Amino acid sequence: MNAKVREVFTLRGEALKLGEIVGQGGEGAVYDLAAHKNHVAKIYHRPLEQQRIDKIRAMGKIKTGSLEKLTAWPTGLVCSKDSKPIGLIMPKISGRKSIHQLYSPKSRRTDFQRVDWRFLTRVAANTARAFAAVHDNACVIGDVNHGGVLVAQDATVRLIDCDSFQVSYLGQQYLCEVGIETFTPPELQSRSFSGIVRTPNHDNFGLAVMVFLLLFMGKHPFAGRYAGTGDMPISKAIEEYRFPYGANAPAVGMARPPSSPELAIVGPRLAKMFEDAFSQRGTSAGRPVARDWVAALAELEANLKQCSANSSHWSLGSSPCPWCKMEGATGVPLFSTVVPAGGATLFDIAGFQRQVDAIPHPGPVPTVPETNVTPDPNALKLKGHARRTNFRAGIAAAVVGVAGLMMAQIWVLGIALGVFLGLRGFLNRDSEAAEYRRVAAEAATQWKNAQTTWMQRAGPDAFDRQKTVLAGLRREWDILPSKRVARISELERNRRQAQLHRFLDNFEISSAKIESIGPGKKQVLESYGIETALDVERNKLYSVPGFGPKTAQKLLNWRKSVEARFVFDPSRAIDPRDIAQIDQDILGDRKRLQGALVLGLEQLKQTRAQILAAREHSRPEMERLRLVLDQSSANVAAISG
Amino acid sequence: MSNQFDQIPFGAAEFADNPEPRCPCLLLLDTSYSMSGAPIDALNQGLVAFKDELAADSLAMKRVEVAIVTFGPVNIVAPFQTADLFTPSTLATSGDTPMGAAIEQGLEMLRRRKDEYRANGISYYRPWVFLMTDGAPTDSIVAAENAVKSGEAAKAFSFFAVGVEGANMDILAKLSTRQPLKLSGLKFRELFSWLSASLSGVSQSQVGQTVALQSPAGWAEV
Numbered sequence: 103m104n105a106k107v108r109e110v111f112t113l114r115g116e117a118l119k120l121g122e123i124v125g126q127g128g129e130g131a132v133y134d135l136a137a138h139k140n141h142v143a144k145i146y147h148r149p150l151e152q153q154r155i156d157k158i159r160a161m162g163k164i165k166t167g168s169l170e171k172l173t174a175w176p177t178g179l180v181c182s183k184d185s186k187p188i189g190l191i192m193p194k195i196s197g198r199k200s201i202h203q204l205y206s207p208k209s210r211r212t213d214f215q216r217v218d219w220r221f222l223t224r225v226a227a228n229t230a231r232a233f234a235a236v237h238d239n240a241c242v243i244g245d246v247n248h249g250g251v252l253v254a255q256d257a258t259v260r261l262i263d264c265d266s267f268q269v270s271y272l273g274q275q276y277l278c279e280v281g282i283e284t285f286t287p288p289e290l291q292s293r294s295f296s297g298i299v300r301t302p303n304h305d306n307f308g309l310a311v312m313v314f315l316l317l318f319m320g321k322h323p324f325a326g327r328y329a330g331t332g333d334m335p336i337s338k339a340i341e342e343y344r345f346p347y348g349a350n351a352p353a354v355g356m357a358r359p360p361s362s363p364e365l366a367i368v369g370p371r372l373a374k375m376f377e378d379a380f381s382q383r384g385t386s387a388g389r390p391v392a393r394d395w396v397a398a399l400a401e402l403e404a405n406l407k408q409c410s411a412n413s414s415h416w417s418l419g420s421s422p423c424p425w426c427k428m429e430g431a432t433g434v435p436l437f438s439t440v441v442p443a444g445g446a447t448l449f450d451i452a453g454f455q456r457q458v459d460a461i462p463h464p465g466p467v468p469t470v471p472e473t474n475v476t477p478d479p480n481a482l483k484l485k486g487h488a489r490r491t492n493f494r495a496g497i498a499a500a501v502v503g504v505a506g507l508m509m510a511q512i513w514v515l516g517i518a519l520g521v522f523l524g525l526r527g528f529l530n531r532d533s534e535a536a537e538y539r540r541v542a543a544e545a546a547t548q549w550k551n552a553q554t555t556w557m558q559r560a561g562p563d564a565f566d567r568q569k570t571v572l573a574g575l576r577r578e579w580d581i582l583p584s585k586r587v588a589r590i591s592e593l594e595r596n597r598r599q600a601q602l603h604r605f606l607d608n609f610e611i612s613s614a615k616i617e618s619i620g621p622g623k624k625q626v627l628e629s630y631g632i633e634t635a636l637d638v639e640r641n642k643l644y645s646v647p648g649f650g651p652k653t654a655q656k657l658l659n660w661r662k663s664v665e666a667r668f669v670f671d672p673s674r675a676i677d678p679r680d681i682a683q684i685d686q687d688i689l690g691d692r693k694r695l696q697g698a699l700v701l702g703l704e705q706l707k708q709t710r711a712q713i714l715a716a717r718e719h720s721r722p723e724m725e726r727l728r729l730v731l732d733q734s735s736a737n738v739a740a741i742s743g
Numbered sequence: 744m745s746n747q748f749d750q751i752p753f754g755a756a757e758f759a760d761n762p763e764p765r766c767p768c769l770l771l772l773d774t775s776y777s778m779s780g781a782p783i784d785a786l787n788q789g790l791v792a793f794k795d796e797l798a799a800d801s802l803a804m805k806r807v808e809v810a811i812v813t814f815g816p817v818n819i820v821a822p823f824q825t826a827d828l829f830t831p832s833t834l835a836t837s838g839d840t841p842m843g844a845a846i847e848q849g850l851e852m853l854r855r856r857k858d859e860y861r862a863n864g865i866s867y868y869r870p871w872v873f874l875m876t877d878g879a880p881t882d883s884i885v886a887a888e889n890a891v892k893s894g895e896a897a898k899a900f901s902f903f904a905v906g907v908e909g910a911n912m913d914i915l916a917k918l919s920t921r922q923p924l925k926l927s928g929l930k931f932r933e934l935f936s937w938l939s940a941s942l943s944g945v946s947q948s949q950v951g952q953t954v955a956l957q958s959p960a961g962w963a964e965v
Binding site: 200202203206207208209248249284319320321322325326327328333335336346357358359360361362428432433434 | 756758759760761762763764801802805827861862863864865866
């Protein structure tokens with residue numbers, strides 16, 4: 103209903119023009135303000151309730167410097183023409199992205215480049231700092247969620263959606279009556295938020311979840327494998343304190359997701375804090391508070407060490423490196439390649455090539471050898487068992503039975519029963535044999551799939567591809583000098599053209615007298631980048647509004663008259679500015695190539711490290727699948743033998 | 744003895760890369776001859792719009808998983824994959840309407856996908872199954888009907904049936920526990936736009952909670 107609102111008013115009656123919509127949500131839309139670059143207006147879809155109006159007013163009263171710096175704290179109400187409050191004004195926050203785009207590896211690769219675990223640790227600490235500031239001001243966030251924290255490329259954070267915070271002012275409490283289940287503490291699960299007074303201890307659960315998501319590659323602390331039957335949704339796991347990373351996990355039937363890091367990678371201090379935050383103790387005796395997280399995360403960051411195999415991996419230095427292990431087991435690159443800062447301005451290409459050549463080839467993909475197995479004793483019992491025998495036995499039994507009925511001889515029926523039992527035994531054995539074959543077929547498919555993955559991850563192809571890329575860049579680098587020579591000789595050939603261009607470029611439209619082109623038209627032309635005779639081209643003119651064929655022709659005629667006055671001077675050397683332009687371009691190419699080469703070298707190192715990690719950490723799974731394959735085919739061979 | 748095959752973490756790359764909870768959506772689409780011409784074109788355009796609208800929501804892109812099974816004959820066009828990987832292929836018409844087999848096949852895919860979620864410790868929202876047809880089944884739907892009813896009862900998924908002009912609405916009513924919806928005209932685009940908005944809504948909500956859906960009045964005959 104507010105779609106048509108174009109103008110709103112502050113409480114003091116100042117009119118504010120609404121600009122573009124910068125965001126849409128369930129509650130309202132956020133607009134740019136034409137006259138206030140640093141602020142935006144949120145206009146609600148529905149009329150504001152008195153409670154909400156009072157809350158926004160109160161928030162304006164209690165705002166402090168730290169809240170303003172760390173959040174998008176509302177600064178006041180805005181009203182419609184008839185003085186009804188319809189929204190609020192808050193600081194504009196730009197150049198930041200939702201925290202979920204940082205913590206899951208997939209979106210991190212595109213939205214936050216050059217991020218390693220140090221950065222994630224810093225963001226976690228900064229998030230805790232923002233929480234601490236809110237709590238220090240007697241407010242509670244309440245609705246902690248994946249979209250409520252915005253992160254900048256320098257790891258600083260700001261909290262948004264502050265109008266849902268729980269606020270106290272002059273003894274009056276304004277509640278937060280919403281929440282997202284996956285950030286909601288156990289004591290508030292499965293109940294409505296309405297009328298509930300939220301406490302900092304509730305927030306501290308959400309904060310612990312957020313820190314965990316950041317440090318554990320976007321994995322939710324309560325998402326795990328459940329040993330029991332049925333589903334274990336996150337909300338239920340939270341409510342029942344089933345923390346799959348905790349010491350207590352086996353007792354509550356939970357296991358970490360496959361190839362996820364252990365809790366210990368954060369060190370004993372933070373591990374204990376997570377255990378406290380996610381346990382019954384946290385509910386009853388209080389969870390670690392925001393300040394505790396700030397201190398512990400700063401300590402973690404200070405103790406991080408770079409992995410010797412992969413420069414983008416930072417950890418507490420345990421062996422093996424948790425990220426090598428996780429990347430090796432999953433094949434997912436968790437952090438982007440980081441190029442070492444600094445470096446000499448004079449690039450030593452020979453030295454660089456030596457560095458590239460010094461990186462050893464990872465060698466061919468290792469084979470996972472066949473294992474020595476003996477068939478199952480049970481499979482041996484089925485030896486020589488073939489379908490056809492069963493079928494014949496079945497027919498035989500039936501024939502005896504029918505014959506018995508026909509002869510009406512009880513004793514024959516007895517025999518038939520005996521044959522029947524024998525037949526049933528055969529049938530059982532038949533299905534057992536079929537099960538062995540099914541298992542073997544399934545194992546073969548799985549082995550085939552696993553081998554394809556193994557070739558991709560543990561094979562040298564990626565390394566070879568990267569070397570080809572580097573070789574291509576090197577060739578480009580080597581031809582840079584000849585490229586310069588070629589361009590200068592081209593200039594030589596085009597000297598006449600170049601002189602003409604230079605000549606035309608000296609005639610500015612603004613100071614020329616051109617028929618029916620007044621100052622207004624000249625201004626329009628200038629705003630379209632048409633400034634000198636050189637810029638006057640038919641195509642360019644047609645894209646300028648108000649320039650039809652007639653007016654355009656006037657300008658083109660002018661250009662022609664200027665051009666007629668041009669005299670080529672063969673004795674004049676190439677304009678030094680043109681050579682400078684070429685040198686500028688070549689320098690640009692050189693810089694670009696230098697950057698690509700340095701990055702390419704780092705990527706080559708990283709690729710090699712990932713291949714070696716895959717060989718180490720995926721091997722146990724390959725050996726297991728190989729064993730299953732060999733065992734099941736040995737069983738089938740025994741049956742068919 | 745088949746237990747040893749249950750959990751295979753090898754190849755869990757997609758879940759390590761993107762551990763967000765999943766919101767699976769299975770599309771069972773009738774591509775029999777009767778859909779030729781304008782209906783199939785409208786359906787194809789609708790699918791493209793579906794992808795575009797999901798792409799506008801960065802969280803839905805990581806959470807919503809789409810799978811497509813077409814029937815006439817039964818064909819898995821797309822296995823379950825997150826919205827960023829899903830690229831709608833242009834569907835062509837052929838054959839009759841083996842709706843029963845398509846439902847069974849689709850629900851089996853869904854069951855397997857859920858097993859993968861569980862094995863990899865990935866939480867998920869109640870899946871949505873969308874059946875769209877313009878005719879009547881040419882095969883038996885007894886097994887499919889039972890599978891839908893028991894799945895709904897167990898809250899294993901929510902099943903929606905949409906009839907295009909010419910569909911046998913009585914059979915759709917028998918199949919689904921919800922009232923089947925009739926597509927007004929060929930408003931596939933509006934339908935998919937609604938579906939994308941609803942899935943975005945679900946993927947922002949709490950796992951296990953029911954979300955109030957928008958009215959389908961924009962595309963269905965109410």
